[in-house]
Amino acid sequence: MNRLLALVLTVVLTIGVVAATSPWLVKQVNLGLDLKGGFEILYEAQPLNEGGKVTQDSLRETAKSLERRANKTGVAEPEITPEGANRIRVRIAGVTDEAHVREILKTPSTLTFRSMVGCAEGTSYCKTELTGTDFVEGGAGYRMTTLGGYEITIKLKSSSKFGEVTKAIAALPAGKNQLAIYMDEEEISAPAVSQTINSDEAVITGNFTREEAKDLADKINLGALPLKLTEKYTQSVGASLGKLSLQQTLFAGGLGTVLILIFMIVFYRIPGLVASFTIISFIWLLLLGFKLINATLTLPGIAAFILGIGMAVDANIIMAERIKEEIRSGKSILSAHRAGSKRSFLTIIDAHVTTIIAALVMFFIGTGAVKGFAVVLLLTEVVSILTNVFFSRFILSLLIRSNIIKKPTLLGVKESEIRAL
Numbered sequence: 562m563n564r565l566l567a568l569v570l571t572v573v574l575t576i577g578v579v580a581a582t583s584p585w586l587v588k589q590v591n592l593g594l595d596l597k598g599g600f601e602i603l604y605e606a607q608p609l610n611e612g613g614k615v616t617q618d619s620l621r622e623t624a625k626s627l628e629r630r631a632n633k634t635g636v637a638e639p640e641i642t643p644e645g646a647n648r649i650r651v652r653i654a655g656v657t658d659e660a661h662v663r664e665i666l667k668t669p670s671t672l673t674f675r676s677m678v679g680c681a682e683g684t685s686y687c688k689t690e691l692t693g694t695d696f697v698e699g700g701a702g703y704r705m706t707t708l709g710g711y712e713i714t715i716k717l718k719s720s721s722k723f724g725e726v727t728k729a730i731a732a733l734p735a736g737k738n739q740l741a742i743y744m745d746e747e748e749i750s751a752p753a754v755s756q757t758i759n760s761d762e763a764v765i766t767g768n769f770t771r772e773e774a775k776d777l778a779d780k781i782n783l784g785a786l787p788l789k790l791t792e793k794y795t796q797s798v799g800a801s802l803g804k805l806s807l808q809q810t811l812f813a814g815g816l817g818t819v820l821i822l823i824f825m826i827v828f829y830r831i832p833g834l835v836a837s838f839t840i841i842s843f844i845w846l847l848l849l850g851f852k853l854i855n856a857t858l859t860l861p862g863i864a865a866f867i868l869g870i871g872m873a874v875d876a877n878i879i880m881a882e883r884i885k886e887e888i889r890s891g892k893s894i895l896s897a898h899r900a901g902s903k904r905s906f907l908t909i910i911d912a913h914v915t916t917i918i919a920a921l922v923m924f925f926i927g928t929g930a931v932k933g934f935a936v937v938l939l940l941t942e943v944v945s946i947l948t949n950v951f952f953s954r955f956i957l958s959l960l961i962r963s964n965i966i967k968k969p970t971l972l973g974v975k976e977s978e979i980r981a982l
Contacts, residue, residue: 568959593859599654603794701781703774711774713765724759836877839953861934869941
């Protein structure tokens, strides 16, 4: 009786949660540009100044700068990632004015130090005193102070020029004696200048945390080595084409899933019904996983999604066939379930582990769509083990131990196929 109650509660709660939350989860899934429309660009980064170098830090900061610019245009969740030694891949979905966004993205970031010297009343930081080219490449760093905070150090190319600038600013009244740091048109810091600094090293003090100090130093280094971006590859997908791709893919995937579930129920009876129930749970958990990791679903991702459903079905088939073989050998339903579950477990786990290894290789070696495919495939394997290995066995065990399944035919085995012991 307790097992029957546990079975009913498990099934009812699972169906209730899946039915209540599925529409919301579907709406929360982020769609890639091949499904929503948009564009993808692969940039090659080169230093603007002769003799400059492209470093991993400058590449990462350039990617962050591109993301900030894209966000300012109203783009939602741009996907911008550094690749290799000197490339940045940009994927932006749902863009209405592609030309405008692309023009903004390809302009190099500019670092300027501005003051209020000679500014009209009511205006602020109207005069550009220094630019990124006035600083030594990679010359910004940070260090801990005796009070436990952090300060930023910057090396300049000309101590005399810096002395003239700080002398003019230090002469301004309090509240106006700042040398503001701008990245493009965004103010990122405005340290005060209290005296003339005739040195090739500037120090920005303040109550900075380590993360804040590193972020500011990285931005200054990026401005001292601005990168020129050249388009090496571009792809545009219209909104209507992306919508059509999504509709056709979902229709094909949905039809295939329904046919598989029907096949499982007809051929394997109760185990097939359990498999159909756990596969639905599997799909729901995948959607939840997409939401939790904030994944972007693309056509390769959907391919991995459907491949995962196929492997989930395969796990159930292996267990069901093993149980049928045990029943045909003359064992009782309970004994056949125990033996079949035990003997099929390692086979199923081996299949999942080999797929996980292949997905990890694709993730660490591949780029772009290959890496996205690998992420979804890894997620499907983890969820499949939870639902189609452990959860399906749990449900089938409750059914058998509750004496609901009493005839071998309910497990897809004919009486004539059972051999006498």
